[in-house]
Amino acid sequence: MKLPFANRPRNLGWYIGTRLPAALLLAFILIPIAALIFGISVSGFFAGLRHPLVGPALQLSLSTTLTSLTIIVLLGTPLGWLLSRPKGRFLHWAELAIQLPVVLPPAVAGVALLFAFGRRGLIGAWLDRIGIQIPFSTAAVVMAEVFVAAPFYIQGAVAAFERIDRNLIRVARTLGASPVRVFFRISLPLSAPGLVSGAALSWARALGEFGATLMFAGNLTGRTQTLPLAIYTAMESDLRAAQSLSIVLVSVAFALLWAVRGGAAQLLARDGGAMRDRAELPPAERA
């Protein structure tokens, strides 16, 4: 069949040269995920989830990531706000340093945490003297997660705060609002979509945390064995359990990705914006 003139590729070599590599890479990424999801029957999936490793790991992953996310949001929001403003040399340096965990190999993060909080570590030795031992505890899991995941939230928060029109802040001040009130009434609501997507990205990173946790917290069922570690352990005994758990993590990761890619922003906007606008337009303008 002859292609219509407008759709005929003008340069076949260029056409193939761009489409083929793109298709190859796309397939390479999608095939393993498809294999993971379609390589198990529904009953097999639920049987895998009944493996004794699954329950405690699921519970531990949920509780530790929610704890680390809370810590990251509570401490990271003020930091992100400070970094978004005109800053001195110290904060410039801090902004760079805070991004380090993103590029650091997780195993290195684990070793670093051991040197800081291990029994003979910089702070750990001192903690040990007053009877606190962090390594190989649930607290260590949370610390590893905070360490690797915090930069993602902070980065999102800085970008969200930087996007706010400075004139809004200025006007709010002239209207008698203190810096505290400006933050809660103007800066925070306007940066909410960015903060939510930063938190989702950060949560995804914490949920997948493996290397630093293994080095710093170990792999103890019910205490430090999170979902990724349980998958690693299950691989040796029950492949089906590993597969089921992986499917759970893929689904969660996909939901978080959706949240990051504007799903959260859309939800927030629809809730507070579009619907309200429409309802308040006079009927003639509503169509």
Place this chain on the structure above:
Amino acid sequence: MFRFQVETTVGDLELGVELSVSEGPLILAGPNGSGKTSLLLLLLGLMRPERGHIAIGEQVLFDSSSGIDLSPEERSLGYVPQEYALFPHLNVFENVAFGLRSPATRLGRTERVRRVESLLGEMEIGPLARRLPRLLSGGEKQRVALARALAPRPRALLLDEPLAALDVGARRQVRAFLATYLAGLQLPAIVVTHDAADAVALGRQVAILERGQVVQRGTYAQIQAQPRTPFVAEFVSAG
């Protein structure tokens, strides 16, 4: 009477301005980069001058020799920035009510509602109370921004290019509205503009700012009769 004398360096601009503004707007005109917006920020307390004195009547807002420096929220100056800067997540009513919740103007709920509604009525934008800013026309935004600035009963009003964001048709209409409204207002006001038509319509007094300095001041007729710099000559020829 709003009186100020400020000196400071902003980037590579040496700003040194001494002016007094009584009731009825003073037009502040000048080329881009002459320091008009910076001057407003200095007066509002959003930038700090190196030296100077700013006062409204008896109240000193800033005085470098005695170390007085009121924060922006303590100065009670009404400000309408360029492009209006309405709070995009608050509707018209909430925008106007924003300044009525500060400790200085603490009003009860009924008084607050009454104040906002009367301002919206004065500006003829009452029916828009529940609308979000992005659904407003330029002229409507301008009125909301003005109502918001006036709500806490400021002691002076500063408007930065209040008409620049409007298209030509709307500009004429809003200019006429502003002229009547500002003339009736018992407040010292400064209107920054680069449009001579604004000077003719809005102000009794015009001050021309060039490279951080006031090069000429007088009524529009006076400066038109004897322009002192090429910029002033060009400015008045366009009006």
